Amino acid sequence: MSSPEIEALVQSLSRLPGLGPRSARRAVLHLLKRRESALQPLISSLQAVDERMLSCGTCGNIDTSDPCHICRDHRRDGSLLAVVEDVADLWAMDRSRLFSGRYHVLGGRLSALDGVGPDDLAIGGLLSRVETGEVAEVVLAMNATMEGQTTLHYLAEQLDRFDITVSTLAHGVPVGGELDYLDEGTIAQALRARRAVG
Amino acid sequence: MSSPEIEALVQSLSRLPGLGPRSARRAVLHLLKRRESALQPLISSLQAVDERMLSCGTCGNIDTSDPCHICRDHRRDGSLLAVVEDVADLWAMDRSRLFSGRYHVLGGRLSALDGVGPDDLAIGGLLSRVETGEVAEVVLAMNATMEGQTTLHYLAEQLDRFDITVSTLAHGVPVGGELDYLDEGTIAQALRARRAVG
Numbered sequence: 263m264s265s266p267e268i269e270a271l272v273q274s275l276s277r278l279p280g281l282g283p284r285s286a287r288r289a290v291l292h293l294l295k296r297r298e299s300a301l302q303p304l305i306s307s308l309q310a311v312d313e314r315m316l317s318c319g320t321c322g323n324i325d326t327s328d329p330c331h332i333c334r335d336h337r338r339d340g341s342l343l344a345v346v347e348d349v350a351d352l353w354a355m356d357r358s359r360l361f362s363g364r365y366h367v368l369g370g371r372l373s374a375l376d377g378v379g380p381d382d383l384a385i386g387g388l389l390s391r392v393e394t395g396e397v398a399e400v401v402l403a404m405n406a407t408m409e410g411q412t413t414l415h416y417l418a419e420q421l422d423r424f425d426i427t428v429s430t431l432a433h434g435v436p437v438g439g440e441l442d443y444l445d446e447g448t449i450a451q452a453l454r455a456r457r458a459v460g
Numbered sequence: 461m462s463s464p465e466i467e468a469l470v471q472s473l474s475r476l477p478g479l480g481p482r483s484a485r486r487a488v489l490h491l492l493k494r495r496e497s498a499l500q501p502l503i504s505s506l507q508a509v510d511e512r513m514l515s516c517g518t519c520g521n522i523d524t525s526d527p528c529h530i531c532r533d534h535r536r537d538g539s540l541l542a543v544v545e546d547v548a549d550l551w552a553m554d555r556s557r558l559f560s561g562r563y564h565v566l567g568g569r570l571s572a573l574d575g576v577g578p579d580d581l582a583i584g585g586l587l588s589r590v591e592t593g594e595v596a597e598v599v600l601a602m603n604a605t606m607e608g609q610t611t612l613h614y615l616a617e618q619l620d621r622f623d624i625t626v627s628t629l630a631h632g633v634p635v636g637g638e639l640d641y642l643d644e645g646t647i648a649q650a651l652r653a654r655r656a657v658g
C-alpha cells in the first residue's frame with residue numbers, strides 16, 4: 263500500500279465524476295512525477311477557483327464577478343433569455359457560440375423522486391426578470407429527460423401570462439441526453455431550429 | 461465561456477490521464493458545488509502530497525519517509541526482491557498482498573524508440589543491492605509489453621553472474637497488459653505461478 267497521504271488523495275480524486283479508483287491512482291502518480299509542471303499548477307488553479315469564484319445573483323452562473331461577465335456584457339441581447347437547469351448547461355450552451363442572449367440557471371429540475379419542487383428552483387427570479395418587460399423571448403433549454411421536460415412544461419405554464427415568445431430547443435438533443443455531453447455542433451443545430459412551446 | 465480561472469482548472473485537470481476536457485469540466489462543476497466537502501479537501505490532499513512525499517533512496521518508492529515504509533518494515537523478506545518499472549506497478553503489486561519481499565523501481569523500461577538506455581534506469585542500484593548478498597531471489601515483474609520484456613531479458617543477463625534465483629511473473633498478465641490496470645486477483649495468480657528466467 264502507498265502512504266495515507268496518497269490514499270487520501272486517491273480517494274478525493276476518485277470521487278470526481280469520470281474518475282474511478284484506478285484512474286485516480288494513475289492521476290496521482292502522474293502528478294507526483296511532475297510536481298512543478300502539474301501538481302503545483304493544479305493546486306494553484308484549485309485555490310484560485312476556491313478563492314475567486316462567485317455565484318451570479320442575477321443568472322446563477324459561476325464567475326469571478328457578481329453580476330457575471332455574461333450579465334454585464336452589453337453586446338448580449340437582453341431581450342433573449344435561455345433558461346437552463348445547471349451551470350454546466352449554461353457553459354455547454356455558451357460554447358456553441360450561437361446564443362447571443364443571457365441565461366437563467368434554475369439550479370436543478372422538478373423531481374418528485376428527489377423531492378425537488380418549484381420552490382427549490384430559481385423560478386421566482388426568472389419570473390421577476392421577465393416582469394421587468396425587457397425579455398421578449400425565453401428559450402427553455404431543459405435537458406431532454408423526463409424531469410427536464412416536466413420542468414419545461416411547468417415553466418411554460420408559468421410564463422403563459424406574459425406577452426412573450428416561449429421556445430424550446432429543437433430536435434437535435436437526443437432523447438435522454440444531457441446538454442453537457444453534447445458536442446457544440448448538435449447544440450448549435452438544436453438552437454437554430456428552436457420551436458415555440460404550448 | 462466560463463471564466464479564465466475555470467478554464468485554467470479545466471485545462472490542468474484534463475491533462476491528467478483518464479480525464480478528457482468534458483469530464484474535467486464536469487469535475488470542476490462538481491467541485492464548485494461542493495467547496496467545503498470536495499474542493500477544499502482536495503486542495504489539502506494535494507498540498508499534503510506535495511509537501512510530504514519523498515522518493516525512497518533505496519527502492520524508488522514514493523512515501524513520506526526515506527527509506528520508505530516498505531524498506532523499513534522488518535517483517536518483510538529482505539531476501540526477496542521484486543523489480544518493477546514504475547511506482548504504480550509497485551503499488552499495484554503490493555495491493556495483491558501476496559508479495560512479502562521488497563521492491564526496486566527501475567523508473568521506466570529500455571526503449572530504443574524513446575531513447576531510454578540502461579544508464580537511464582536504476583539498474584546500478586539494483587546490482588548494488590544484489591551484491592550485498594542479502595538477496596536470494598529477484599522477481600522481474602516487468603510489464604508484458606515488448607519493451608518490458610526487452611528490459612526483463614537485459615536484467616536477467618545482468619543478474620546471471622550472481623548465485624541467486626531470477627524469476628518472472630507467470631502467465632496471467634495478459635500480453636500487452638500493464639500491471640497497474642490489472643485486478644489484484646490476476647496479479648496474485650501471476651505471482652503464485654512465477655517461473656525461473658533464462
Ligand SMILES: [Zn+2]
Nearest residue numbers: 318321330333
Ligand atoms: Zn450572470
Ligand SMILES: [Zn+2]
Nearest residue numbers: 516519528531
Ligand atoms: Zn523503499
